[in-house]
Amino acid sequence: xxxHFDYGQLPVSRWRNGGGETREIVSFPPGxxxxxxxxxxxxxxxxxxxxxxxxxxxxxxxxxxxxxxxRSEQVQQRLLPHQPWAFPGEWAxxxxxxxSCQDFNIMTRRDSWLSQVEVVQQPVxxxxxxxxxxxxEWQTAxxxxxxxxxxxxxxxxxxxLAPLSAEASLLFVTLNRVP
Numbered sequence: 001x002x003x004h005f006d007y008g009q010l011p012v013s014r015w016r017n018g019g020g021e022t023r024e025i026v027s028f029p030p031g032x033x034x035x036x037x038x039x040x041x042x043x044x045x046x047x048x049x050x051x052x053x054x055x056x057x058x059x060x061x062x063x064x065x066x067x068x069x070x071r072s073e074q075v076q077q078r079l080l081p082h083q084p085w086a087f088p089g090e091w092a093x094x095x096x097x098x099x100s101c102q103d104f105n106i107m108t109r110r111d112s113w114l115s116q117v118e119v120v121q122q123p124v125x126x127x128x129x130x131x132x133x134x135x136x137e138w139q140t141a142x143x144x145x146x147x148x149x150x151x152x153x154x155x156x157x158x159x160x161l162a163p164l165s166a167e168a169s170l171l172f173v174t175l176n177r178v179p
Contacts, residue, residue, distance in 0.1 A: 002154040004146070007041065019048035019095075022105075025130065026153050037115065037175055038107045039130045039153060044068065047096050053089030056107045059117040060085055061171060063134070065101025070094070079103070082134060082169070084117040104132055106173050116174045123162040128155050128175040136168025 003026070010023035025039040041063070050070075061084040062068055068079040072091040079085060079101075087093065089107065108115045119134065131138070132151040139145050141160045146152060151171075152159075161170060 002152060002157055002159060004144070004150065004152045007149040010041065015051075019046040020044040025151065028155065034109070035107070036109050037113045038105075039173065040105045041102060041132075042105055043100060043102050044095055044097055045100050048094065050093040050095060052092065053107060055110050056089035057110050057115070058087055058089050059106045059115060059173075060087075061104045061117060061119075063102045063104055063132075063171075066097065066099035068101050068103070069096040071096065082119045082171070084119070084171075086117075104171055106130065108175070110178075112178050114176045114178060116176075118172055120170050120172050121163060121168060123160060124170070124172050125158060125160040126172075126174040127158050128177075129153065129159065130173040130175070131161055132171040134169040134171055136166075137164040138162065138168060138170055139164055 005025055010025060012021050012023055014021050021043050023041045027035045027038045062079040062081050070077045070093050072093045074091055077085055106115045106117055130153040133146045133148050135148060137145060137147050138161045
């Protein structure tokens with residue numbers, strides 16, 4: 001199963017605290033309230049708390065925008081563009097922003113899925129994953145093309161993505177089931 005998506009076509013939902021909105025890429029399995037993994041792009045418009053997700057591991061990557069400082073009892077982390085940061089969903093995290101920003105989020109249920117998130121400029125392959133084009137153009141082995149603000153997710157299908165230009169950059173998420 002392989003699904004393409006375009007930012008402008010993703011459904012938008014406002015946060016309960018009013019501090020932003022989320023565009024959900026996929027929640028797997030679809031329609032299941034107890035997702036195994038979830039990918040989304042969020043816009044943060046105001047300072048405020050992140051929703052707690054007990055039992056979930058989270059990775060957040062700043063895509064666009066101004067400074068984002070995340071604080072919890074455990075850590076203080078400044079998000080930098082295109083540098084993934086992982087943290088447990090149990091942490092009570094507060095965001096402090098300067099202006100509006102946009103981030104890419106991966107959440108995995110700790111007892112069933114693991115994720116590895118990286119920004120790459122070379123060909124990559126995985127059996128389960130999510131990809132988001134940061135710059136340039138990318139192509140699958142069967143010549144499907146993706147450009148900026150487009151991506152794809154796949155499950156149980158080995159998928160390779162390769163850059164088509166020197167400036168191409170990709171946010172690449174490898175997902176694996178917990179044995």
